[in-house]
Amino acid sequence: MTDPSQYVRARTQEGRGDVRWPAAPEPLAVPVYDNHAHLEIEDGDEPLSLGDQLDRAADVGVIGVVQAGGDIDSSRWSAWAAASHPRVLAAVAIHPNEAPAYAAAGRLDEAIAVIDELAAQPRVRAIGETGLDFFRTEADGIPAQHESFEAHIALAKKHGIAMQIHDRDAHDAVLETLTRVGAPDRTVFHCFSGDADMARIAADAGCYLSFAGNVTFKNAQNLRDALAVTPRERILVETDAPFLTPTPHRGRPNAPYLIPVTVRFLAEELGADLDELCAQLASNTLAVYGSFD
């Protein structure tokens, strides 16, 4: 087998405009974690190594990252990164947009077996990202998404670890599945994309809502409405780096060191004390994924 540490892929820079790394924000006084990022994807005018990413993050008070996988290679890389760096924990899964291709090749069971094996590693603390995506997948791929999602739910329960849900244009179907088969104890809606009603339903079901940089976007009032009704002990924060860079850096590359921009925005929206919110976010993150130590 190839060395998983060698797996990196470059994000396309074509037609992107300004791909310089934004300046580092002012450090947070109380440290937080980025609970969902894809650090195997190189971005920006000068790609950053994993070590550089983690150092830049630590410099501004972001002391840990949950690295999420989406296929066999990126999940193996995530498990490797977590095993190699004390500031990284891993989530592993076949992404809903990858599941149809594995299924078409007759390899979905085999892929899920790899995820099962990786999930047994001590620093793999979540199954993710899994879920449903009706935006990017054609109708004929939907049955494979459902099959994969339910298999991933079973894996999170089997290993007693958290689950990170990717839900794009599939709110009702995701909630229906969770109600029907039962959600794992610690279930996170990564990059929460619903409205206030959905936030209430998810929080009442005991799920966590993870807000990404798009909560700062002008057209995202639904996310700010959702944030307003989410109990503080259910809120998480993420970058989904290298994507979803928060305002005022929208369109440029994203990385965990930029999460203070989103955290300050959340504090302002909530009318919360910044340090208290950071402490709450950190404690929520550890409650979901366990200790980084």
Ligand SMILES: [Zn+2]
């Ligand atoms: Zn996602």
Ligand SMILES: [Zn+2]
């Ligand atoms: Zn993601």
